[in-house]
Amino acid sequence: MIPTLRIDDxxxxxxxxxxxxxxxxxxxxxxxxxxxxxxIGESGSGKxxxxxxxxxxxxxxxAASGSICFEGGELMRADAAALNRVRGSKLTxxxxxxxTSLAPHLAIGTQLAEVLVCHSGLSWRDAWxxxxxxxxxxxxxxxxxxxxxxxxxxxxxxxxxxxxxxSLLCEPTLVIADEPxxxxxxxxxxxxIELLRAMRHEFGMALALISHDLGVVAGLADRILxxxxxxxxxxxxxxxxxxxxxxxxxxxxxxxxxxxxGPRLARLPTLAGQPPxxxxxxxxxxxxxxxxxxxxxxxxxxxxxTAAGAASVACHFPLPA
Amino acid sequence: MSGLNKAAARRLRSNPAxxxxxxxxxxxxxxxxxxxxxxxxxxxxxDWLHVAxxxxxxxxHWFGTDRLGRxxxxxxxxxxRVSIGVGLVASVVSLVVGLSFGAIAGYxxxxxxxxxxxxxxxxxxxxxxxxxxVLTVVFGRNEYLLFxxxxxxxxxxxxxxxxxxxxxxxxxxxIEAAVASGASASRIxxxxxxxxxxxxVIVYATLxxxxxxxxxxxxSFLGLGVQEPHASLxxxxxxxxxxxxxxxxxxxxxxxxxxxxxxxxxLFGDGLRDALDVKES
Amino acid sequence: xxEALLRVKDLxxxxxxxxxxxxxxFELFDGxxxxxVGESGSGKxxxxxxIxxxxxxxxxxxxxxxxxxxxxxxxxxxxxRRDLQIVFQDPLSSxxxxxxxxxxxxxxxxxxxxxxxxxxxxLRVGAMLERVGLAAAMGARxxxxxxxGQCQRIGIARAMIxxxxxxxxxxxxxxxxxxxQGQIVNxxxxxxxxxxxxxxxxxxxxxxxxxxxxxxxxxFSGKLVEIATPDALFxxxxxxxxxxxxxxxxxxxxxxxxxxxxxxxxxxxAAGRPxxxxxxxxxxxxxxxxxxxxxxxxxxxxxxxxxxxRSHETLIPLSFPT
Numbered sequence: 037m038i039p040t041l042r043i044d045d046x047x048x049x050x051x052x053x054x055x056x057x058x059x060x061x062x063x064x065x066x067x068x069x070x071x072x073x074x075x076i077g078e079s080g081s082g083k084x085x086x087x088x089x090x091x092x093x094x095x096x097x098x099a100a101s102g103s104i105c106f107e108g109g110e111l112m113r114a115d116a117a118a119l120n121r122v123r124g125s126k127l128t129x130x131x132x133x134x135x136t137s138l139a140p141h142l143a144i145g146t147q148l149a150e151v152l153v154c155h156s157g158l159s160w161r162d163a164w165x166x167x168x169x170x171x172x173x174x175x176x177x178x179x180x181x182x183x184x185x186x187x188x189x190x191x192x193x194x195x196x197x198x199x200x201x202x203s204l205l206c207e208p209t210l211v212i213a214d215e216p217x218x219x220x221x222x223x224x225x226x227x228x229i230e231l232l233r234a235m236r237h238e239f240g241m242a243l244a245l246i247s248h249d250l251g252v253v254a255g256l257a258d259r260i261l262x263x264x265x266x267x268x269x270x271x272x273x274x275x276x277x278x279x280x281x282x283x284x285x286x287x288x289x290x291x292x293x294x295x296x297x298g299p300r301l302a303r304l305p306t307l308a309g310q311p312p313x314x315x316x317x318x319x320x321x322x323x324x325x326x327x328x329x330x331x332x333x334x335x336x337x338x339x340x341x342t343a344a345g346a347a348s349v350a351c352h353f354p355l356p357a
Numbered sequence: 358m359s360g361l362n363k364a365a366a367r368r369l370r371s372n373p374a375x376x377x378x379x380x381x382x383x384x385x386x387x388x389x390x391x392x393x394x395x396x397x398x399x400x401x402x403x404d405w406l407h408v409a410x411x412x413x414x415x416x417x418h419w420f421g422t423d424r425l426g427r428x429x430x431x432x433x434x435x436x437x438r439v440s441i442g443v444g445l446v447a448s449v450v451s452l453v454v455g456l457s458f459g460a461i462a463g464y465x466x467x468x469x470x471x472x473x474x475x476x477x478x479x480x481x482x483x484x485x486x487x488x489x490x491v492l493t494v495v496f497g498r499n500e501y502l503l504f505x506x507x508x509x510x511x512x513x514x515x516x517x518x519x520x521x522x523x524x525x526x527x528x529x530x531x532i533e534a535a536v537a538s539g540a541s542a543s544r545i546x547x548x549x550x551x552x553x554x555x556x557x558v559i560v561y562a563t564l565x566x567x568x569x570x571x572x573x574x575x576x577s578f579l580g581l582g583v584q585e586p587h588a589s590l591x592x593x594x595x596x597x598x599x600x601x602x603x604x605x606x607x608x609x610x611x612x613x614x615x616x617x618x619x620x621x622x623x624l625f626g627d628g629l630r631d632a633l634d635v636k637e638s
Numbered sequence: 639x640x641e642a643l644l645r646v647k648d649l650x651x652x653x654x655x656x657x658x659x660x661x662x663x664f665e666l667f668d669g670x671x672x673x674x675v676g677e678s679g680s681g682k683x684x685x686x687x688x689i690x691x692x693x694x695x696x697x698x699x700x701x702x703x704x705x706x707x708x709x710x711x712x713x714x715x716x717x718x719r720r721d722l723q724i725v726f727q728d729p730l731s732s733x734x735x736x737x738x739x740x741x742x743x744x745x746x747x748x749x750x751x752x753x754x755x756x757x758x759x760x761l762r763v764g765a766m767l768e769r770v771g772l773a774a775a776m777g778a779r780x781x782x783x784x785x786x787g788q789c790q791r792i793g794i795a796r797a798m799i800x801x802x803x804x805x806x807x808x809x810x811x812x813x814x815x816x817x818x819q820g821q822i823v824n825x826x827x828x829x830x831x832x833x834x835x836x837x838x839x840x841x842x843x844x845x846x847x848x849x850x851x852x853x854x855x856x857x858f859s860g861k862l863v864e865i866a867t868p869d870a871l872f873x874x875x876x877x878x879x880x881x882x883x884x885x886x887x888x889x890x891x892x893x894x895x896x897x898x899x900x901x902x903x904x905x906x907x908a909a910g911r912p913x914x915x916x917x918x919x920x921x922x923x924x925x926x927x928x929x930x931x932x933x934x935x936x937x938x939x940x941x942x943x944x945x946x947x948r949s950h951e952t953l954i955p956l957s958f959p960t
Contacts, residue, residue, distance in 0.1 A: 313785075
């Protein structure tokens with residue numbers, strides 16, 4: 037079976053003051069058809085850059101190497117025309133802030149219909165009515181009226197529904213959602229997670245869900261990739277990662293999240309120290325300075341992502357399964 | 358300030374045009390100040406043997422002489438001294454007045470801002486030339502009047518710029534933090550508002566020096582500024598304009614110096630703007 | 639915890655349809671941490687700014703140790719600020735980019751202890767920097783040289799250097815990464831324990847609020863809808879909005895997946911029609927009375943206040959049609 041997305045040895049770096057600052061280093065991953073993969077990591081871990089590279093949306097000064105195959109076709113060296121054929125139709129993206137990804141001066145319906153006219157060759161009239169049907173499918177009440185409204189007339193959650201609808205218009209095989217709910221309130225966030233779940237059942241597309249919020253990812257993902265300092269440090273089934281994290285970073289991070297149960301007013305368990313600054317290069321494991329299980333070997337030799345049971349982990353001394 | 362200014366200075370140094378402009382201006386200013394000691398000729402001395410001689414290195418007058426046999430080099434340097442002086446003094450006056458006026462109006466807001474803004478509008482409504490002529494008629498012609506009248510009007514634009522910048526800075530969270538810390542309005546203006554708008558303001562001030570020099574030249578050209586036997590670049594150009602056909606150098610020497618000065622100021626101002634224009638990451 | 643340090647009474651910001659906060663009253667006791675939760679646009683940050691009189695348009699009274707902060711003179715207000723400090727949401731933008739962080743932390747000292755020598759001040763600032771987990775030598779640097787978490791430590795150092803009586807934290811951890819949030823919460827807890835500072839902790843993160851509050855206020859559309867201890871609130875919320883809020887918190891436990899969760903069509907505008915309960919358009923339990931009368935905040939159990947016409951009933955959880 038051909039994976040929907042296959043990224044091989046991807047590295048991305050940005051020039052700064054003469055030196056190349058690595059944002060993503062040797063990342064390889066696969067997303068199977070209709071699989072939901074969650075990618076979690078802190079800001080600066082490179083999780084967004086991996087998928088920006090897949091969408092061909094890296095900033096102009098970025099240098100990327102490696103291979104990105106979408107449904108068997110190489111995107112990395114594809115020309116703009118080839119990229120535009122898949123981008124926006126079969127491979128789509130949902131951003132954190134829909135206000136900045138929807139054009140403020142165009143009606144919602146115009147923006148949705150344009151996608152269909154462009155990619156599916158529909159007539160404007162057909163595209164408009166399909167757009168209305170799509171808004172109904174993403175549970176936007178009164179879709180006919182919404183089509184004629186402008187982005188600023190909608191609430192944040194409603195705009196994100198429109199974005200989700202837009203990303204699904206051409207029945208994509210992969211949707212990349214970059215922090216789709218981080219700008220929204222918890223109640224709205226919960227509704228959107230439900231919506232994404234329902235859409236997966238209806239459309240059967242694969243979903244790459246990028247988030248720093250473990251809770252959001254936990255509710256949706258089949259498999260979870262954990263990124264730290266530009267590398268994947270752990271990859272495992274969602275159920276396993278939350279019960280038996282193998283990488284110390286994942287385990288420590290899970291301990292840090294305050295929950296609605298457990299003791300109050302006590303000190304929270306924390307992960308000491310700061311994530312490494314961009315451009316900080318270490319010989320060994322990037323997590324070594326903060327790791328409770330650190331040993332001499334971690335500082336000299338970089339651990340590679342290797343299979344450990346059902347999961348893969350990049351650690352010399354992973355936690356027992 | 359120092360850390361940020363170091364970065365700005367580094368960017369400025371890496372801009373060859375701005376560095377050249379800075380050194381050229383410094384050299385010109387040094388010449389204008391030291392000129393009288395370097396050249397035996399004085400501004401007023403009349404050399405009847407060399408009336409309206411062409412520029413040349415073999416004679417006593419490198420840049421030639423004017424109709425009355427006065428050394429053009431000396432007169433141009435003296436004129437540059439006056440022009441640079443007027444430009445600097447008027448810029449500093451407009452900087453100080455405009456900065457405090459604009460910052461107070463922008464920070465206090467409300468009625469005070471409204472009143473102060475109306476005042477600026479009324480003053481900028483007065484035609485400048487008319488204003489200068491009235492002053493000249495009332496107080497007679499003298500050089501200090503020139504400084505006063507240019508300075509008095511030059512701060513208006515500065516105050517508007519500062520007010521606009523202050524209005525946007527006032528909404529920043531660090532201003533709120535300072536208010537919550539118990540800082541007084543004057544402390545906030547001095548410590549928090551002004552340091553954050555000084556970049557654009559300095560740049561504007563640099564770019565306004567050439568405007569002021571031009572304006573001074575214009576007033577002198579009209580006969581409202583510097584008087585004979587003293588000279589400014591404007592009076593020299595006015596004088597030269599009359600001899601344009603017979604002795605073009607009398608126009609070209611001060612005109613060239615003025616053009617060089619303005620070019621340098623503009624290059625330096627642009628370089629400064631680019632150097633200070635950093636995104637506060 | 640008997641003496642009210644802060645007593646907010648009938649606070650209003652804005653009028654009529656534009657009311658951001660309307661008729662809001664609560665008390666904060668000495669040594670207490672009061673959590674304030676609510677969605678964006680509910681007026682949480684406006685409340686913080688109104689209490690500190692950083693807004694000009696607040697009506698009502700904010701009684702601080704017997705003095706009304708909203709009506710007292712500017713000089714008196716400034717004097718009171720020594721004991722009333724605030725930490726902001728965005729750590730970087732709350733620091734002056736052209737001031738070293740050492741100067742930023744020293745600013746309250748310069749204002750309230752002008753007699754302090756430069757040397758003594760530098761020592762205090764250095765000690766404070768170390769107290770919040772940074773090196774004393776970092777005081778010479780500028781805000782842009784620090785990460786978000788470090789900037790927030792600096793903001794906390796500035797707020798705590800005078801040992802204020804009340805610290806208002808406006809979403810202090812919302813913009814920080816998971817692993818940093820816990821560090822900042824711990825720092826606040828430590829400083830509070832040492833200085834005996836009371837806290838008004840505003841956040842949309844229910845878990846964090848639950849963790850460090852003695853009492854929790856729930857705000858919706860400019861009004862308080864529920865006040866209770868965390869134990870009571872999180873075990874048995876009484877207001878339908880609080881219930882919805884708690885149900886929406888994403889859980890890390892995986893077993894919730896696959897369960898037929900309700901898929902709701904979304905949110906009518908929070909600032910609803912005038913008259914009646916602001917939550918009625920979203921409320922699955924709304925009655926006709928909810929559209930006509932504003933429910934008053936009433937004590938439903940000891941120390942547990944609710945503003946809901948149906949709070950005395952046992953409301954069974956409703957599921958929604960998809």
